[in-house]
Amino acid sequence: MGIGLLAASVLSFAPLDANATRIEYYATVADPPCVLNFVPSGLGYCDLSPGTGEKAPYSELINVHYTARFADGIVFDSTYKRGRPLTMRIGVGKILKGLDQGIFGGDGVPPMAVGGKRKLHIPPHLAYGPEPAGCFSGDCNIPGNATLVYDINFVGIYSGNRK
Ligand SMILES: *[C@@H]1O[C@H](CO)[C@@H](O)[C@H](O)[C@H]1NC(C)=O
Numbered sequence: 001m002g003i004g005l006l007a008a009s010v011l012s013f014a015p016l017d018a019n020a021t022r023i024e025y026y027a028t029v030a031d032p033p034c035v036l037n038f039v040p041s042g043l044g045y046c047d048l049s050p051g052t053g054e055k056a057p058y059s060e061l062i063n064v065h066y067t068a069r070f071a072d073g074i075v076f077d078s079t080y081k082r083g084r085p086l087t088m089r090i091g092v093g094k095i096l097k098g099l100d101q102g103i104f105g106g107d108g109v110p111p112m113a114v115g116g117k118r119k120l121h122i123p124p125h126l127a128y129g130p131e132p133a134g135c136f137s138g139d140c141n142i143p144g145n146a147t148l149v150y151d152i153n154f155v156g157i158y159s160g161n162r163k
Contacts, residue, residue, distance in 0.1 A: 031151060036121050039108035043098050044121030051154060053114025056090045056104050061158035063087055064103070071147040085155045096148075098122030103152060112154045120150040 034046035056062050063085040068077040079086050088095050091104040102120040105111030112118055124130065124145045134141030142148075 049117040051113030051116025065153040098126035
């Protein structure tokens, strides 16, 4: 089914395999489902928590926790597994287009605020595109044309090693 083409769709996943359900990957698994809003770019988003802090400053570094899944619900990456958030520069094309738009906002997507929790449904053209990605020694983590689903927790603005 062309889920990306629907105006709105409730995220619900097939039962997850035992291998993937093991760990704290699933820090977000108890999150309630939410109804996706799709914007013209093809990105879908819905907010579990709006956040109360400042918005991501353009081109600055922010800290984000996330669980990243394929459309079938299988986790392929998670900052919860690593035990610390990822620091990323926002709004300037350093990360997946779908993450830039989904977190910084724009073209119909409201910006996230610190403390906010949002699900993002990212079609391949806003993710890794038609070719497999994340490849090491011929094994690729991300198949071509993969739609990705991110649970984003905007932890805070990165304060770096300011003294
Ligand atoms: C991705 O989709 C395009 C267009 O349908 C297709 O040409 C291409 O072969 C696909 N890539 C993979 C890796 O399946």
